[in-house]
Amino acid sequence: MTPNAQDASRIMDDITVRTFQPDDQSAVITLYNQGLLAGQVTPNDTGADIEYIHDAYFDSDRHHFWVATQHDHIVGMIGVASDDDHTAEIRRLRVQPDLQSTPIAAKLLATALEHCKTHGFLKIRLDTRFERDEAVGLFDKLGFQHTRTKNVQGKDLLEFYLDIYRQDQSNDD
Template sequence: MSLTQPPSPETDTDLIIRSYRIEDQPAVSRLYTDGLLSGQIAPNDTGADVDNVLEAYFDHDRHHFWVCELEGGVVGMIGVGSDERDTAEIRRLRVEPRLQDTDIAQQLAETAVGHCKKHGFLKVRLDTRYKGDAVFELFSRLGFKHNRTKTLNEKDLHEFYLDLYGE
């Protein structure tokens, strides 16, 4: 799978990355459930933030949640949260399976990293259970370093970080 190819020219003009709206909830829940069913989400992940996006991601101006809309439907999502003053966490990066060979994940991640820079975070972290060179290539292109891989519940969890010092 390649995450480097852009959407086709006829769909690219219809691609919009925008802030979450309450009417996006069914699509966001579906993307979360699809990740859960494909084994990309830990079994003990309650998804409480996905069920309460407004409370989880709009409680502070440094937190945010975006969706990617294509042809009028939500096809991707990403969030930024933080439990620490200087470190942000990119959460819930998901793209519909039929569009995972496009650059939608990269566009969502670039949006989130730009938000982190704008709001003065010094470090960004993320983790993923997704396997494959395409994921490592995507995060590497954005400047992330692979920190470690640990096994939880018999699945590998890959942790990445991005230093924003001086940016």
Template sequence: MGEFQLRAYRAEDHDQVLALHRTGLAHVGIRPGDGIYYEHDLTDPDTFRSLYLGARSRFLVGEHHGRLIAIGGLKQIDDRTAEIVRMRVHPDFQGRGFGRRLLVALEEEAHSLGYHVIQLDSSSLQQRAVHLYRSHGYQETHRRQVGGAEVIYFRKYLPRQSR
């Protein structure tokens, strides 16, 4: 799989994070103004800090030979529930297990932060992501039409922490 390292987001990653977010969405045909696409949480520094850099949230980046190729955030919904958001792997690096490693790392972060449930969503246009989530035990909870695509919502219960 080559050298792939996951680490915490740093402020100097921001431009690359935004570029990867945009590339990932464009790759599956999701475009600004279509009702699905939004990025305020990534473009507004205060929102980004409050959602992803707090005590019970995380934002991870993945580097392959020094190039930022994967991103993913974990944000608090309530005391028991976290949401995985903005999970992207650059299209040139998909299908190599990087998304799987990122997902596992985000689940481990959620578990270590004391969450019991993880939720996430993906559009029907993102079939690789949908397959990844299902293969990791995420159960579909519902669907709804947003813009030109169907959004699929998932939930996974984490194992109880031993005391």
């Protein structure tokens, strides 16, 4: 059942995005496993970053991991990591299945994008196996470009890219 706009607004009033805490671990693993069962995660994805969030996302001030909570219950998550000084990767964007038609993902992405800008990243990439129009529309609305689709183990992997440097320049005009 898809919530209407009024329901979504009421839901969002109760949503808080905050930094991951060690006590969140089991709820984050549950969200990860829901993505695994829904086919959002490739079979060769070990989930090591989810098992060791502090090692994967708090090894640098430029990396981070957040959870979205509703009445102290974790309903979403997102992480930012990088392989180089200029490009961030948004990872593990997940929202509880019954809340996926709400703006929770947008709130998580906005938090991650602001973090990337604050920490001097010039580019952001993300990929998803989730082909819902809502997800792709959200990425498009935020300025991400769909760069390619590749087949990985029989499922499409959609890759997206955002050039913050160009986006900031166009906002200065």
